Amino acid sequence: xxxxxxxxxxxxxxxxxxxxxxxxxxxxxxxxxxxxxxxxxxxxxxxxxxxxxxxxxxxxxxxxxxxxxxxxxxxxxxxxxxxxxxxxxxxxxxxxxxxxxxxxxxxxxxxxxxxxxxxxxxxxxxxxxxxxxxxxxxxxxxxxxxxxxxxxxxxxxxxxxxxxxxxxxxxxxxxxxxxxxxxxxxxxxxxxxxxxxxxxxxxxxxxxxxxxxxxxxxxxxxxxxxxxxxxxxxxxxxxxxxxxxxxxxxxxxxxxxxxxxxxxxxxx
Numbered sequence: 408x409x410x411x412x413x414x415x416x417x418x419x420x421x422x423x424x425x426x427x428x429x430x431x432x433x434x435x436x437x438x439x440x441x442x443x444x445x446x447x448x449x450x451x452x453x454x455x456x457x458x459x460x461x462x463x464x465x466x467x468x469x470x471x472x473x474x475x476x477x478x479x480x481x482x483x484x485x486x487x488x489x490x491x492x493x494x495x496x497x498x499x500x501x502x503x504x505x506x507x508x509x510x511x512x513x514x515x516x517x518x519x520x521x522x523x524x525x526x527x528x529x530x531x532x533x534x535x536x537x538x539x540x541x542x543x544x545x546x547x548x549x550x551x552x553x554x555x556x557x558x559x560x561x562x563x564x565x566x567x568x569x570x571x572x573x574x575x576x577x578x579x580x581x582x583x584x585x586x587x588x589x590x591x592x593x594x595x596x597x598x599x600x601x602x603x604x605x606x607x608x609x610x611x612x613x614x615x616x617x618x619x620x621x622x623x624x625x626x627x628x629x630x631x632x633x634x635x636x637x638x639x640x641x642x643x644x645x646x647x648x649x650x651x652x653x654x655x656x657x658x659x660x661x662x663x664x665x666x667x668x669x670x671x672x673x674x675x
Contacts, residue, residue: 409460410467410664412490412656413447413481415439415474418510418538419623422450423653424458424465425661429497433458434650443474451480467664469656483663488516488527490655495619496522497658498651499643503615506605506634506642507651508624510538515608517615522655526612536604538624540573544597547580548590555594556629562595564588570600594629602633609638619643621651 408427414420416439424433435453439446447470455462462480470478471490478484487507495502496518505516513536514529530536538552545552566588568579576597583593609618618640624630625648635642647654 410660414652415472420446422454494651494655556627559594559629566596568596598633602637
């Protein structure tokens with residue numbers, strides 16, 4: 408038996424396929440774009456190809472993310488808050504707090520030992536302090552998004568960036584460059600500013616160790632270092648952090664597929 412989770416995010420759509428034992432056997436990812444339905448169908452096909460199974464072999468699909476109701480292959484939907492919680496505790500069983508920095512929002516989530524959500528808060532009113540902000544900073548610097556984290560780690564001077572507004576990031580960075588500031592110091596300041604904003608969200612939910620970092624921005628080593636420095640503790644980061652929402656959705660899908668099979672067996 409196979410089950411899948413599809414996370415339709417504002418920037419990227421991800422899919423994870425699990426086998427009956429809850430093991431990841433396939434993954435898929437692509438830019439979401441304007442056609443959410445097509446994105447969800449393509450990542451599911453990609454994940455199934457990765458698992459070397461036909462799409463028809465997937466018995467249950469859960470959609471999550473902002474576009475979860477447009478997942479045509481979905482049998483049900485679960486919020487991204489709940490899915491990130493389940494995914495994080497699945498990979499790191501001692502997780503009690505989750506920081507999810509996505510393309511357009513940041514979430515702080517507090518959970519119990521079962522991965523059930525106890526509290527959460529998010530900055531969903533603007534893209535300040537999110538992946539979009541980092542992408543804007545990278546564009547001004549003439550760098551790829553994947554380059555700015557490693558470059559920020561080369562910083563030797565603590566430079567303070569006064570705001571994390573995506574609209575004004577260009578003028579902020581250009582001002583620092585005109586003053587002769589080095590790009591690595593500017594980027595380190597950018598990462599520390601986002602870490603400070605993230606710490607504020609975490610305080611609002613009552614942060615407890617262990618902390619697991621999820622979302623695409625968790626792939627940025629400069630951001631991981633900035634968060635750890637700001638909080639004064641090590642954070643959990645997985646190679647599958649970017650897929651955490653899809654993983655959590657797939658876990659829910661496995662459980663519901665099993666429950667359905669049990670009901671059918673009991674009715675015979």
